[in-house]
Amino acid sequence: MLDAVLKSMPHDLNPAQRDAVNTLSGPMLVLAGAGTGKTRVVTYRIAELIKHRAPPERILAVTFTNKAAGEMQERTAELLGKRRNGAQRPEISTFHSLCVRILRRHIVKLGYPAQFAIYDRGDQESVARAALRDIKVPNAVLRPGDLLAIVSRWKTASIRPPEAASLAQSDKEHLAAMAYRRYQKALKSAGAVDFDDLLLCTEELFAKSPDARAAEAARFSHLLVDEYQDTNGAQYRIIKALAEKHRNLCVVGDDDQSIYGWRGAEVTHILRFQHDWPEAKVVRLEENYRSTDAILAMANRLIAYNRHRHDKVLRAIRTGGEPPRILQYSDESSEAKEVVEEINSQIFRRLAEPRDFAILFRTNEQPRAFEQELRRAKLPYTLIGGMSFYDRKEVRDVLAYCRVLTHPRDEVSLMRIINTPARGIGAKAVELLLERAVSQARPLWEVLGEAAEVAGLPAAAIDAVGTFRKLVEGHRRRLEREPPSQVVSDLIHTVRYQDEINRQYKEPADQLARWSSVEEVVNALAGYQQRAKSPTLAGFLDDVALAGRDEQDDKESKLARNAIVLMTLHSAKGLEYSQVYLVGMEEGLLPHSRSVAAEGSAIDEERRLCYVGVTRAKDKLTLTLSLSRNKWGKPRDTTPSRFLFELLGKADNPEALRKKKQRPA
């Protein structure tokens, strides 16, 4: 029966792990250090729950990234074995997709359309720009990006425009509060939410509608939360609302790996767990199976410099190992060159494979030099993050076309494509139409139907607007019967988007690259169509907004791909590599200058970031720094990171390190 398909629990779990896996009811806090088999424990726990007759579909596991969710899905699927078709699986999703699903069912109660759009970073910037223009704040005083940062900070603390206005202290914050009000109004009238709203609206929904809250909470009997140290206020309250009744809540986290404080995550949540759930069982996982003793000793020395933390010491199961190296170079190009050279020679001598290596850095501008060298050396590599596929202009255009089809109230998307490619609806015409929309407080799309009544609009423009409306409406109707990918592909051809690309870019190589991204979007849509249970264009857009890139299709190629990985320290959390190069170990970079300037505990978070980097390494760790680094085109001298001294236990005596480090690059 069921038990027969479930893989039995392995015998090599240590007592603490076994304890965490076997405790199936009531609240539990698992304090799991880096490399202590956390994922293993979580997945076996899910399997164990099912073995003890918990209906799989009533188990919910929440993760913070899509990657983590995907991995957990795969591993649990493995444990559950091949189950007959239609067998329910546990629900494993990110916080944000969980909220989307909840909001789909209830958001009308908050005054949004059921078919709301999710605005990503680029869309948010457009709205922010318009809000600032409205209140006549010049770019020099407050840029859209700055506004978004402030607004996001407010939102993650569940502060809404009225509170923000009274909380604002500096001039900048007062302006931001005014812009925030307009920003939020614009989102709502466009029927859209941003990333923070997904959490905030869910929280608000639960507060305003006890029925919705009870219904959502009743869907699950067991709740697991991974990376609990990264929960922000809204997430914390959502979890509480969902688990309060059944109390079968298991959270897993490591306060030493809390690196999202800037996003509203509060370590206090993990430190406070026992207070909120007094009957909670606490399990500590302190045996590290990942790194050699040499690497772990360094990590322990480093993190000990942080004051506020759950006191714990990771014990290495793997003894010995090569001592980590610190290498310094004269500038960032030789840093990149030498690191790549070292990797190359190991691969050439068959001592290692590309997939054994990770190059980790603090900021997204750092990988450039490494990419160059890797290309030159003809080594396969994957760059995680950075400029996303979905940030490309032409991709955004195509997605905007899709959103105009599915979300008639979405103004940002409509504005983006209303004259792209140029179709005779120029800036002046758009301005007049927009004026009418704003003065009548109606969606721009509706106003397009009355173009003839707009004073000052030339006949040619009225015609153009009419043609555009027919075009969109025609394709909207087709969407009811035909597969989305067909409709979208036709729409792109009808508007002659390829001609637009060829006009904009002179180089044939550019033209080809740009057009192939357009094709890739259509392919992604077709792929989604095939795997989704009930595919809709709107569903695809949700996927894109939440997943960033098409993880499903990537899965095979990504896993199969034997490539060196380049990524930020933030993206590296939860992953492990045989050999890690932690590059750019300099003051100003790690710790980042912004954190050095900020008062309070910003440095502690940078230290945790460094700790995360160090503990990614299984066998070999190399820390590098460059004595000079280009900034705005000019080379500038650097200072070795304070963390290097701490790692070596020489924090009080920097001179000693300088002598010791004469080792040549």
Place this chain on the structure above:
DNA sequence: GCACTGACCGTTTTT
């Protein structure tokens, strides 16, 4: 309506 030019200016991390 659109392409081109030169001045200006900034540094983080992500769902």
Place this chain on the structure above:
DNA sequence: CGGTCAGTGC
């Protein structure tokens, strides 16, 4: 250095 933006000229 590289991206953005206002201003200019067709």
